[in-house]
Amino acid sequence: MCGAELKKEGDICKNCYDRYIKEEALKLDNEQEVFRINRKYSPKFNLLKNGEIVVLEIIIILAALSAYRLPIAILIILLCVIAFGAWMFFNKVRAKGTKTIFYETKLKYQAKYLFVNREEIVPYNEIKDMAYFQSRSQKMCKIGDIRFYTKGFLSGLTISDIPEIEESFNKMRDIINSTR
Ligand SMILES: [Zn+2]
Numbered sequence: 001m002c003g004a005e006l007k008k009e010g011d012i013c014k015n016c017y018d019r020y021i022k023e024e025a026l027k028l029d030n031e032q033e034v035f036r037i038n039r040k041y042s043p044k045f046n047l048l049k050n051g052e053i054v055v056l057e058i059i060i061i062l063a064a065l066s067a068y069r070l071p072i073a074i075l076i077i078l079l080c081v082i083a084f085g086a087w088m089f090f091n092k093v094r095a096k097g098t099k100t101i102f103y104e105t106k107l108k109y110q111a112k113y114l115f116v117n118r119e120e121i122v123p124y125n126e127i128k129d130m131a132y133f134q135s136r137s138q139k140m141c142k143i144g145d146i147r148f149y150t151k152g153f154l155s156g157l158t159i160s161d162i163p164e165i166e167e168s169f170n171k172m173r174d175i176i177n178s179t180r
Contacts, residue, residue, distance in 0.1 A: 026121045031103035034175055040143050040163040041095030046088060048137035057084060090114075100159050102175050107148075109157055122157055124176045126150045132162075132169045146172065 001016040047054055057080045064076035097113030105125070111118040127148050134144040144165035149156040162168050 026106060026123060031105065033101055033103055035102040035171060037100055037162060037168055039095040039098035039159070039161045040141075041092045042141045042143060042161070043088060045137055045141040045143060045161070046091050048140060049135070050087075053087075054084075095161065098160075102172065105179055107172075107176075109159060120157055122148055122150060124179045127176055130169075130173060130176070132165055134165065138165075144169075 002013060004013045004015065006013065061077050061080055064073040067073075068076070093113045094111075094116075097116075098111045099109075101108045101110070106121055106123040109118075109120045109122070127150055129149040130146060131149075132144045132146045138144050138161070142165060143161050143163055145158055145160045146162055146165075146169060147156055147158045
């Protein structure tokens, strides 16, 4: 896997084998759950974040009302409403299927919705630093993104739209620090 030259067919490189064993051990659910948090679904935030889309839909609706005959205008309005509803529904499903679970010595990030199925495990002892970020619209809804920096250039994990960002951040930091 790492590109090391093997002596014969079927040999396994020691480095890759060790890493494989370590990764498999991490996947075991043999630890007590300490804390879990879901991605927050906030209609207010989604409206703020994608304000342009909302404005665009309103413009389309107004244009449809003035330019077309009523049945066509109603049809266009209906399509806008359906698109908007579908988009809000997607955000809700995504939030419900995205969670981070904190165990005694590792955290597990899980994103499972529609066609997405992603899981990442980060042991606390690999976390070098953490920070949270807030966009303007996130600030207005008290949510934020948390980044866990791990060893290696550009490596780490970001979890998005975490509710009560300050309290959540402090809680996670304390859990991670308690294992050091
Ligand atoms: Zn290797």
